[in-house]
Amino acid sequence: MRRRSEGGRAIGRVSERIERWTGGGDKGYGAEFARAYDEGLRDLWRRDTNELGKILLCRAENKLESTTRLVQELNQAKAFPANKLGYQDYKGMVELREAVSRYANRHICKSARMEPEDLMVSAGCGVVLENCFFCFCDYGDACLVPAPYYGQFGRDLGMRAGVEIVKVHPSSASADRFGKLSVEDLQAAYTPKCKVLLLTNPHNPLGIVHSKADLIAVLRWAQSLDLHVISDEIYACSVYKNKDDFVSLADLVSELELPDEHWVQTHCHTVFGFSKDFGASGLRIGALHSKNSAIVHAWNALGYSCAISSSCQWDFAAVLGKDEFVADFLAENARCLAQASEKLTSALQQAGIPFVGEPSAGLFLFIDLRGLLEDNSFDAERKLWSRLVSRGVVLNPGQSCGMKTPGYFRLCFAWMSDPSCLPVAVERIASLR
Amino acid sequence: MRRRSEGGRAIGRVSERIERWTGGGDKGYGAEFARAYDEGLRDLWRRDTNELGKILLCRAENKLESTTRLVQELNQAKAFPANKLGYQDYKGMVELREAVSRYANRHICKSARMEPEDLMVSAGCGVVLENCFFCFCDYGDACLVPAPYYGQFGRDLGMRAGVEIVKVHPSSASADRFGKLSVEDLQAAYTPKCKVLLLTNPHNPLGIVHSKADLIAVLRWAQSLDLHVISDEIYACSVYKNKDDFVSLADLVSELELPDEHWVQTHCHTVFGFSKDFGASGLRIGALHSKNSAIVHAWNALGYSCAISSSCQWDFAAVLGKDEFVADFLAENARCLAQASEKLTSALQQAGIPFVGEPSAGLFLFIDLRGLLEDNSFDAERKLWSRLVSRGVVLNPGQSCGMKTPGYFRLCFAWMSDPSCLPVAVERIASLR
Known part of the structure; x- marks a missing residue:
């Protein structure tokens, strides 16, 4: 066992069955992925005010405008009753x-x-x-x-x-x-x-x-x-x-x-x-x-x-x-997602970057950057991922999605609240050619 | 596999590792314990209005008067902000x-x-x-x-x-x-x-x-x-x-x-x-x-x-x-627990029912009913438990707490909101002699 301490804390061990899964978010990328994400958070792209900022397209969360209405409804729920405390x-x-x-x-x-x-x-x-x-x-x-x-x-x-x-x-x-x-x-x-x-x-x-x-x-x-x-x-x-x-x-x-x-x-x-x-x-x-x-x-x-x-x-x-709120909320969500997806796919098509299938659901699509790989390997995929990070675009590598063919990346288009970042991200990706 | 259905549902199987633990709340008692508890809920003792009702002393939860203040405070928390939704x-x-x-x-x-x-x-x-x-x-x-x-x-x-x-x-x-x-x-x-x-x-x-x-x-x-x-x-x-x-x-x-x-x-x-x-x-x-x-x-x-x-x-x-609320809340809780515990231990002492040690914390104590067992076995403990249930008192058998000596029972004194049920429960227990 390593016997190191830092600031009153000690570096201990956990069982192998747990250690195997706690290396980090993306397969093999671990600390590197976390760093790219954290740096992105500190220097996030914003229209007009930080146009050179990082564009994080690596989290499948919907933060488009339409979702903000939920919290208002949550806060309006009637008082929580004492008999539900147990x-x-x-x-x-x-x-x-x-x-x-x-x-x-x-x-x-x-x-x-x-x-x-x-x-x-x-x-x-x-x-x-x-x-x-x-x-x-x-x-x-x-x-x-x-x-x-x-x-x-x-x-x-x-x-x-x-x-x-x-x-x-x-x-x-x-x-x-x-x-x-x-x-x-x-x-x-x-x-x-x-x-x-x-x-x-x-x-x-x-x-x-x-x-x-x-x-x-x-x-x-x-x-x-x-x-x-x-x-x-x-x-x-x-x-x-x-x-x-x-x-x-x-x-x-x-x-x-x-x-x-x-x-x-x-x-x-x-x-x-x-x-x-x-x-x-x-x-x-x-x-x-x-x-x-x-x-x-x-x-x-x-x-x-x-x-x-x-x-x-x-x-x-x-x-x-x-009922009415839920129906409206979902319809408005779908509208916002369609808009963001459309903005993204047009930009991809214009830039000649292929993506898989005809996306119609979810918060992402899968782009095919095999043309940008140095060779047909996951090492090359990783290098490409790092180059994308250095251009200010963070994606999920296909390897983390269980792919056996290198060169694909998941692109989440709804985590950035402002979809006008999407054509910018596509430009940055295309600039690697 | 058994192939039975009821009401559009089917009786399937789960893995052995899970089935082993999903038999019910109290070791071996399973369905019987659940039944006693559910019946108790439907016919709960209440001072003046249901003096013959069931007294449930089998859940380690604090429902004494002092705890009701928490929910008021919870409901006063300021509005939940949208940026905590993710x-x-x-x-x-x-x-x-x-x-x-x-x-x-x-x-x-x-x-x-x-x-x-x-x-x-x-x-x-x-x-x-x-x-x-x-x-x-x-x-x-x-x-x-x-x-x-x-x-x-x-x-x-x-x-x-x-x-x-x-x-x-x-x-x-x-x-x-x-x-x-x-x-x-x-x-x-x-x-x-x-x-x-x-x-x-x-x-x-x-x-x-x-x-x-x-x-x-x-x-x-x-x-x-x-x-x-x-x-x-x-x-x-x-x-x-x-x-x-x-x-x-x-x-x-x-x-x-x-x-x-x-x-x-x-x-x-x-x-x-x-x-x-x-x-x-x-x-x-x-x-x-x-x-x-x-x-x-x-x-x-x-x-x-x-x-x-x-x-x-x-x-x-x-x-x-x-800070002030928390300190007051805990002090008032301790006062209510002390009161309920005192009511219980006096009644037990008066009835000559022994309990282990000198309880000063928690929501329970451990009573010694070995004197009421037919013989020194867990079968006898179970029979005694059932007799207690039929008298309208539900306790936790010592077997479910890992005991190797039969005849002990955990008695939770804070789940019933009104501690004046406690001397009544003790009377019912003592009446089995």
């Missing part, structure tokens, strides 16, 4: 679960109904997933995840629950295959250790939605192997274009006449939340819909260590109960 | 950590200072402990816990982190040894799998505080084996008698001239919170003090899945910042 249902207070049910049935589901008794609400979608993996897997089991994927899935699944990701790569290297679900690719990656298939719809980092036909094919395949299917729909209400293309897993399984109804009820689970669609990641509110009663029962224990403050549950239930 | 520091917002530091230095520590940068604040003490065990142990490692102990430690340590409890029983069977820390008993229980010693001070379920001399002896022993020591001080500010007898681990290690300062900094950790001392278990606010920088660093990842809602952090920081 322990509450660890699956979430009934007031909140009823409000979430109402919200989901209006804004996520088309035909299905999410009943309050099938909903569990905990401190963010990360821990909702973690709990699912504790329930469906033993240590060392695995989960199929189509790549590219959200960079923190590795930690969400691995750090506490000890579940490994088995990446599903498209068999063809052509970029337009990314994000397209394919039974062949899944079958090629599958091993008997895989107990779960984790989908992200709308897709992160691609910003696309999965087609109904692809989802159905994949569901039938998953059923044939008795896999659990988790659909992470944390961006369900950030679809800003062709809204009807998005289909929730909850709808899909209620519409489909799958041969085994029992499998549908026990093995299909939908995750969604309010961090992204409401620009409220600090409130830590994530939800699970499942008709598997063993899960619901287990949550009475699992939910204890990730329960949401009752005062926040109370306030947020009040906000969600305002 | 992701916050997973160790807790700086506003809250500064307020917690100020609070701890006034009300928990006498000589030591808990600095904000050594504090981590998460969703309750349960998950704070869980995170510690993830950091200090690998799957299958063990933790020494003097028995009797808080009934949910098994789950807090075991369910996710996979750490087993090694019980430390007093070598002599005489009741007055319970709760007295002894190096001999610890040494007798120790195995090389033990990586941590978990103390609870003030003690749950005994309601006593550990003496400074005993703590020092145990610390020196733990150091000789390079064990981590966690002091769970969740009842630190519920000491209602002989307040100066309580010594926080943070004070102890700063006063002691232990030969190895590095061990002190890396291996001694203090847990405290606001669920008990503020009657606010629904807010889910627990804290860890540690000078081990590896822990602090790891919390940047671990804290993600158990972060407190930023709106609640904001409100609670405002409350803790009001």
